[in-house]
Amino acid sequence: MTVYRVRMSVPELIRIVSRDSPMALAQVERVRAELAALHPGVRTEVVPVKTTGDKWMGDLSQVEGKGAFTKEVDAALLAGEADLAVHCVKDIPADRPLPAGTTFAAFLKRDDIRDALIHPDGRTLDELPAGTRIGTSSVRRVAQLAATHPHLQCVPFRGNANRRLEKLAAGEADALLLAVAGLERIDRTDVISEVLSPEVMMPPIGAGILALQCREGDTDLIDAVSGLGDPDTYREATAERMFLHVLQGHCNSPIAGYARVDRGGELSLRACVFTPDGKTRLNAHEWAGRLDPATLGTSVAVALLRQGAREIIDGIPH
Numbered sequence: 001m002t003v004y005r006v007r008m009s010v011p012e013l014i015r016i017v018s019r020d021s022p023m024a025l026a027q028v029e030r031v032r033a034e035l036a037a038l039h040p041g042v043r044t045e046v047v048p049v050k051t052t053g054d055k056w057m058g059d060l061s062q063v064e065g066k067g068a069f070t071k072e073v074d075a076a077l078l079a080g081e082a083d084l085a086v087h088c089v090k091d092i093p094a095d096r097p098l099p100a101g102t103t104f105a106a107f108l109k110r111d112d113i114r115d116a117l118i119h120p121d122g123r124t125l126d127e128l129p130a131g132t133r134i135g136t137s138s139v140r141r142v143a144q145l146a147a148t149h150p151h152l153q154c155v156p157f158r159g160n161a162n163r164r165l166e167k168l169a170a171g172e173a174d175a176l177l178l179a180v181a182g183l184e185r186i187d188r189t190d191v192i193s194e195v196l197s198p199e200v201m202m203p204p205i206g207a208g209i210l211a212l213q214c215r216e217g218d219t220d221l222i223d224a225v226s227g228l229g230d231p232d233t234y235r236e237a238t239a240e241r242m243f244l245h246v247l248q249g250h251c252n253s254p255i256a257g258y259a260r261v262d263r264g265g266e267l268s269l270r271a272c273v274f275t276p277d278g279k280t281r282l283n284a285h286e287w288a289g290r291l292d293p294a295t296l297g298t299s300v301a302v303a304l305l306r307q308g309a310r311e312i313i314d315g316i317p318h
């Protein structure tokens with residue numbers, strides 16, 4: 001029998017939609033560079049959009065986790081104004097499915113998952129004096145700091161990373177916590193005074209991962225961009241997102257965790273649920289063994305639910 005293989009036809013133009021922050025646009029440039037290396041003939045165009053998360057300057061926890069940084073980008077993709085969306089996985093809601101009609105085409109090789117402390121005088125977290133104001137609106141960061149450094153004071157801080165650095169320079173806080181990956185993307189690792197290990201500050205689900213999202217059925221495009229995907233990152237992202245899906249957190253629930261493929265190819269996932277004051281911390285850590293990544297994510301979520309995660313999450317006003 002003759003097997004006919006349908007030859008992949010790479011689209012000649014790919015319109016890429018993303019947020020318009022400097023970090024997001026740097027992410028798009030990475031995707032364009034990787035696409036150019038894989039398909040030298042392809043042309044790309046950038047379609048920047050402002051999202052609710054960029055416009056809303058109230059409490060971040062009120063909009064984060066509800067697709068505030070992805071909604072308008074997804075809408076442009078579905079409306080056919082662009083063909084490919086670039087998202088931080090961290091910003092894509094995991095409690096619900098992707099918007100109907102869209103699908104992940106690739107997860108790019110993961111960047112640094114850690115948070116960094118930014119202190120103008122270069123101090124480390126343990127060197128900060130009582131009352132130091134840490135600019136962060138992240139319930140995950142606030143809960144962990146409250147547990148380990150209760151003498152520090154978190155103050156709400158909004159805006160994209162560049163904007164937060166400006167506000168820090170203007171004295172609106174004494175120090176900041178920001179993701180290392182984001183600072184690398186905007187070329188501002190110079191401001192880092194300490195990189196925090198995941199044991200000190202457990203990262204959010206999806207940290208350091210960029211996802212490419214396409215319209216379902218756009219098979220030529222999906223085939224063309226799937227070559228940018230990294231297999232280990234796919235396993236980690238899948239385990240982490242399924243974990244969050246099963247746990248069903250909300251915008252105010254401090255949840256942290258990360259999956260790792262080790263040198264031997266073994267996948268593990270560790271995750272935590274905190275009370276907002278950091279006084280209660282539920283922990284789970286499991287290896288996949290024979291389980292697929294999504295089942296590992298489910299299992300770790302169930303382990304935390306057995307410890308009372310539902311009661312903690314539902315007990316937090318939102």
Ligand SMILES: NCc1[nH]cc(CCC(=O)O)c1CC(=O)O
Pocket residue numbers: 088089090091161177178179181182206207208209210
């Ligand atoms: N909430 C905004 C956001 N979304 C993703 C990152 C960092 C980069 C990443 O993890 O992909 C950041 C900035 C930050 O938290 O410092």
